[in-house]
Amino acid sequence: xxxxxxxxxxxxxxxxxxxxxxxxxxxxxxxxxxxxxxxxxxxxxxxxxxxxxxxxxxxxxxxxxxxxxxxxxxxxxxxxxxxxxxxxxxxxxxxxxxxxxxxxxxxxxxxxxxxxxxxxxxxxxxxxxxxxxxxxxxxxxxxxxxxxxxxxxxxxxxxxxxxxxxxxxxxxxxxxxxxxxxxxxxxxxxxxxxxxxxxxxxxxxxxxxxxxxxxxxxxxxxxxxxxxxxxxxxxxxxxxxxxxxxxxxxxxxxxxxxxxxxxxxxxxxxxxxxxxxxxxxxxxxxxxxxxxxxxxxxxxxxxxxxxxxxxxxxxxxxxxxxxxxxxxxxxxxxxxxxxxxxxxxxxxxxxxxxxxxxxxxxxxxxxxxxxxxxxxxxxxxxxxxxxxxxxxxxxxxxxxxxxxxxxxxxxxxxxxxxxxxxxxxxxxxxxxxxxxxxxxxxxxxxxxxxxxxxxxxxxxxxxxxxxxxxxxxxxxxxxxxxxxxxxxxxxxxxxxxxxxxxxxxxxxxxxxxxxxxxxxxxxxxxxxxxxxxxxxxxxx
Numbered sequence: 020x021x022x023x024x025x026x027x028x029x030x031x032x033x034x035x036x037x038x039x040x041x042x043x044x045x046x047x048x049x050x051x052x053x054x055x056x057x058x059x060x061x062x063x064x065x066x067x068x069x070x071x072x073x074x075x076x077x078x079x080x081x082x083x084x085x086x087x088x089x090x091x092x093x094x095x096x097x098x099x100x101x102x103x104x105x106x107x108x109x110x111x112x113x114x115x116x117x118x119x120x121x122x123x124x125x126x127x128x129x130x131x132x133x134x135x136x137x138x139x140x141x142x143x144x145x146x147x148x149x150x151x152x153x154x155x156x157x158x159x160x161x162x163x164x165x166x167x168x169x170x171x172x173x174x175x176x177x178x179x180x181x182x183x184x185x186x187x188x189x190x191x192x193x194x195x196x197x198x199x200x201x202x203x204x205x206x207x208x209x210x211x212x213x214x215x216x217x218x219x220x221x222x223x224x225x226x227x228x229x230x231x232x233x234x235x236x237x238x239x240x241x242x243x244x245x246x247x248x249x250x251x252x253x254x255x256x257x258x259x260x261x262x263x264x265x266x267x268x269x270x271x272x273x274x275x276x277x278x279x280x281x282x283x284x285x286x287x288x289x290x291x292x293x294x295x296x297x298x299x300x301x302x303x304x305x306x307x308x309x310x311x312x313x314x315x316x317x318x319x320x321x322x323x324x325x326x327x328x329x330x331x332x333x334x335x336x337x338x339x340x341x342x343x344x345x346x347x348x349x350x351x352x353x354x355x356x357x358x359x360x361x362x363x364x365x366x367x368x369x370x371x372x373x374x375x376x377x378x379x380x381x382x383x384x385x386x387x388x389x390x391x392x393x394x395x396x397x398x399x400x401x402x403x404x405x406x407x408x409x410x411x412x413x414x415x416x417x418x419x420x421x422x423x424x425x426x427x428x429x430x431x432x433x434x435x436x437x438x439x440x441x442x443x444x445x446x447x448x449x450x451x452x453x454x455x456x457x458x459x460x461x462x463x464x465x466x467x468x469x470x471x472x473x474x475x476x477x478x479x480x481x482x483x484x485x486x487x488x489x490x491x492x493x494x495x496x497x498x499x500x501x502x503x504x505x506x507x508x509x510x511x512x513x514x515x516x517x518x519x520x521x522x523x524x525x526x527x528x529x530x531x532x533x534x535x536x537x538x539x540x541x542x543x544x545x546x547x548x549x550x551x552x553x554x555x556x557x558x559x
Contacts (some may be wrong), residue, residue, distance in 0.1 A: 076416025147189030213258035
């Protein structure tokens, strides 16, 4: 990490809707100077060992579309697929990640057992063909993630039907069952977001996953209406005429945004009604809307070719503000100092628009392999971006696209994670609007072992009803017998889901007499009071 002073003036961080032309000119000059100064200074400063926060979202995307990340190719045997997932999750565990965003529905298909949609061709080779013994990848990865204290966010694409117009679709695919719902745009097929039947169908698809699987979140990425193709209009004029809901005939753009609003609101209510503690998150394109002094809707000081609001018809700020979603992960896939879409400008902009919910920052891990600019050839680009995001008061974590690039370790990024970014485990940030009550159970910590303590046995006694939300236990250490600081993960030895914890396999940074403490932690990362355990002696 690099040490530098990082701040924005009130003028820079205020809502742009109050700016006049002269103020905007001054702002652009100031922000340009700030970015250039920061970019130049970062090349000269030395590492300062910025301490990772106690609570932080640390996520990574695992893409299944086109076999980008997993499985390595369709149709391989189940044991090979399991091994590939386990190898990935072991690396995430070793590098102290705590969330996997796993793509379970890339194009109206399924990486899980579904009555609504066919098995994915990227899993078995032919859409609709089940895996051997009806193996369920989603069930498997949920269990493997939870065994490592990693959340599983089920990543679904709502409207995309196919990645081309020639692929053979299963008879079970909704495109064959309801061809009147299908629109073709460019070389892909989509469900028409303007049809009420489509919205109801998507609600059933998501509902099935929420009811049948122990997921931690439903996750959508940036694909709502497709990215614009120059010279081509999205072919939804018929559904607009049939279902325009009092919109004027020249108001199709607002109608499209309202269509997406309707599905997000519907899904949010249904998810929370079925399982109130499951999260709902969106990973939008990195620019919500470009700033325009003639526009009453305030955007960021950027000049992106596409935006969420104007091209994808996704008013993500509205969803966040109204509490329909629990978190956003804007995809800030540009470098510090980019002339059109500067990372710092956008990070600050999204930080100011949390609206009481969570904002995490999405990073372009894949660009480390591309060598498209000198910035991405610099092994400190991503660490600096994470450091900047940690200085934002409302940004509560980061996610990286995507896991294959982590496994390939470009520019020694794994070493950067283990030695600088994620040196200790981190609990996920709490979502108080879902649950803020710490575990109520009482328990005792007892040593196990004859002459040397090598295991802890946790006797867990519930005060009232059994706590089904119990996630496990955090074991801390302290050089003193009277207290322990659990506000920093510097003192965290391990997390365990088991009552019996083998402690000798862990490395203690301290030597001599060490005192152990244990806390209970629930599935929403509320943590109970520390309970004193035994002491152990680590030879000097």
